[in-house]
Amino acid sequence: MAKSSFSKVDEYGFERGDDFNYEAYEEFMSEYLPVLARRSRKWARLMINPNSLKRGPLVKRYMRKGVPAEHRAEVWLWASGATQLREKMGPNLYRELLNETHDNEVVSSIRVDLPRTFPDNIFFNQSDQCEQRNQLFRVLCAYAHHNKRVGYCQGLNYIAGLLLLVTKSEENSFWLLKILVEQILPDYYGPTMEGVVVDIDVLGELVRLKAPAIHRQVSDLGLPWPVVTTKWFICLFAEVLPVETVLRIWDCLFYEGSKIIFRVCLTLIKNQTNSLLTCEDFGSLASAFKSLSNDSSTLHCHLFMKNIFQVPGPLPTSTIIRLREKISQERHKS
Amino acid sequence: MANRGGAAQRPNSQTQGKICQFKLVLLGESAVGKSSLVLRFVKGQFHEYQESTIGAAFLTQTVCLEDTTVKFEIWDTAGQERYHSLAPMYYRGAQAAIIVYDITNMDSFGRAKVWVKELQRQASPNIVIALAGNKADLANSRAVECDEAQAYADENGLLFMETSAKTAKNVNEIFLAIAKKLPKNEQVSGAGSANQGRRLVESDSSAKTAGNCCK
Ligand SMILES: Nc1nc2c(ncn2[C@@H]2O[C@H](COP(=O)(O)OP(=O)(O)OP(=O)(O)O)[C@@H](O)[C@H]2O)c(=O)[nH]1
Ligand SMILES: [Mg+2]
Numbered sequence A: 001m002a003k004s005s006f007s008k009v010d011e012y013g014f015e016r017g018d019d020f021n022y023e024a025y026e027e028f029m030s031e032y033l034p035v036l037a038r039r040s041r042k043w044a045r046l047m048i049n050p051n052s053l054k055r056g057p058l059v060k061r062y063m064r065k066g067v068p069a070e071h072r073a074e075v076w077l078w079a080s081g082a083t084q085l086r087e088k089m090g091p092n093l094y095r096e097l098l099n100e101t102h103d104n105e106v107v108s109s110i111r112v113d114l115p116r117t118f119p120d121n122i123f124f125n126q127s128d129q130c131e132q133r134n135q136l137f138r139v140l141c142a143y144a145h146h147n148k149r150v151g152y153c154q155g156l157n158y159i160a161g162l163l164l165l166v167t168k169s170e171e172n173s174f175w176l177l178k179i180l181v182e183q184i185l186p187d188y189y190g191p192t193m194e195g196v197v198v199d200i201d202v203l204g205e206l207v208r209l210k211a212p213a214i215h216r217q218v219s220d221l222g223l224p225w226p227v228v229t230t231k232w233f234i235c236l237f238a239e240v241l242p243v244e245t246v247l248r249i250w251d252c253l254f255y256e257g258s259k260i261i262f263r264v265c266l267t268l269i270k271n272q273t274n275s276l277l278t279c280e281d282f283g284s285l286a287s288a289f290k291s292l293s294n295d296s297s298t299l300h301c302h303l304f305m306k307n308i309f310q311v312p313g314p315l316p317t318s319t320i321i322r323l324r325e326k327i328s329q330e331r332h333k334s
Numbered sequence B: 001m002a003n004r005g006g007a008a009q010r011p012n013s014q015t016q017g018k019i020c021q022f023k024l025v026l027l028g029e030s031a032v033g034k035s036s037l038v039l040r041f042v043k044g045q046f047h048e049y050q051e052s053t054i055g056a057a058f059l060t061q062t063v064c065l066e067d068t069t070v071k072f073e074i075w076d077t078a079g080q081e082r083y084h085s086l087a088p089m090y091y092r093g094a095q096a097a098i099i100v101y102d103i104t105n106m107d108s109f110g111r112a113k114v115w116v117k118e119l120q121r122q123a124s125p126n127i128v129i130a131l132a133g134n135k136a137d138l139a140n141s142r143a144v145e146c147d148e149a150q151a152y153a154d155e156n157g158l159l160f161m162e163t164s165a166k167t168a169k170n171v172n173e174i175f176l177a178i179a180k181k182l183p184k185n186e187q188v189s190g191a192g193s194a195n196q197g198r199r200l201v202e203s204d205s206s207a208k209t210a211g212n213c214c215k
Helices: A022-046 A057-064 A069-080 A082-089 A093-099 A104-116 A131-146 A156-167 A170-184 A194-210 A212-220 A225-234 A243-256 A259-271 A273-277 A282-292 A301-308 A317-333 B034-043 B081-091 B106-122 B136-141 B146-156 B171-181 B206-210
Strands: B018-027 B056-064 B068-077 B096-102 B128-134 B159-162
Touching: A022 A057, A022 A301, A057 A069, A057 A243, A069 A082, A069 A156, A069 A170, A069 A243, A082 A170, A093 A131, A093 A170, A104 A131, A104 A156, A131 A156, A131 A170, A156 A170, A156 A243, A170 A243, A194 A212, A194 A225, A194 A259, A194 A317, A212 A273, A225 A259, A225 A282, A225 B056, A225 B081, A243 A259, A243 A301, A259 A273, A259 A282, A259 A301, A259 A317, A273 A282, A282 B056, A282 B068, B018 B034, B018 B081, B018 B171, B034 B056, B034 B068, B034 B096, B034 B128, B034 B171, B056 B171, B068 B081, B068 B171, B081 B106, B096 B106, B096 B171, B106 B128, B106 B146, B128 B146, B128 B171, B146 B159, B159 B171
Parallel strands: B018 B068, B018 B096, B096 B128, B128 B159
Antiparallel strands: B056 B068
């Protein structure tokens, strides 16, 4: 890891662009490496006996402080309930799905997106026949076949792609994808993407409650919330925030559920209150939203993750549930 | 927002002319090359493997006409069918649209026609619509005849060009043709309230660096 901070490719295989700020990154890593080392020691003790992992305050705190890369796959499978689900549904499900005949149209739309998924990642961009790309193809086809209502929704390619980079196992990626789509997130990827549309409005409502000045600014300049936040929800911040930050978010997402997404959104927005409030027109506001994710605060993932539990203030699950219900009722009335 | 129903004078502008700002949306099936056209127009680049767009992307670019500088606020949307329900948000209040299809893919032309109908019904009545038959460099595998698309465009009062984001063919030209056709002075009534020929606020840097102006 230390070596990769000087390399042109990061530890997950993403090529660093010409505009990559090595200096800022080195500064960040000099703080983050000791953190990683400490977390790694702590988790190593916990993982001596993985069967003893139990939900509770200790593990919750550990998840929030980050799961070390070497344990991430295993911990995600456990925390999300994917392991149990797999036992319940039969451990051979994935293999069986691969052997079935898949819908041609779905398969071809997946195929179109393969070279368009992480074209800046060396594991995915080497050749048409590279192994990761084939794995991504199989995971997406198997899932589309398994859940015909969802089928293939653009955006799932990035999620499955990142799952593959972390777990290095197509089967584990399949189960984590299934858990995300069907249990952790409310109908984000169905035929009308109802869940995303509702959650974007929930976010708008939360911003109104927690950052009223920004909410006023956004409505005054006529910028619809979905315009700037759709990708945040659909990609779960993949391709939006730095990859290490995304994985830290997912650590919490798998353990605590979709509420985390709102915490991240609210933190991103509140962190940039000043730059958002100084915009004078629609175009500059849209650009300001676009640059939220490039701000150096998002690179400093450890601090960023600490902030998501402080900056937005209290966010009870019951509030989210109530807002989701209210908004979807209103949608169906109109 | 100040809306003076037209462009504001910017005294120090190189062209000494008016500056107008317009909202333009790109629509069309997934992978026809919407993002690639925008990338070519705004940055002069082409990526063999352009990432699929999720939600939408926002960019700006300026073109210079004789006495007017036209600044486009460009919304590049996601093409997959299930993102359709989000589309009205992007074309609402747009003064211009480019509907893109892939000349090697007949289905994408059919989808383009559906977009044209939807815009004619739902978008601002004065919206300027251009039809782009993209991937013109792949004429060997052509599935949509140029004449057929031209005839369809004529019937529907659309601008039409075959383009190639890869070779840059007709990319600047199609944006320029739209810029020329857009009304620069009179008040236009549209679905969006605050965005007809808006006054340009000089706070956006993305257009300045692009340097694609006045070719
Ligand atoms: N040969 C050729 N290929 C092109 C051209 N324009 C785009 N492509 C390729 O077609 C693929 C899709 O292009 P995009 O620009 O991502 O298409 P899109 O319409 O934005 O797709 P979505 O974002 O999924 O809606 C990419 O791999 C491009 O490299 C072109 O003019 N010629
Ligand atoms: Mg695109």
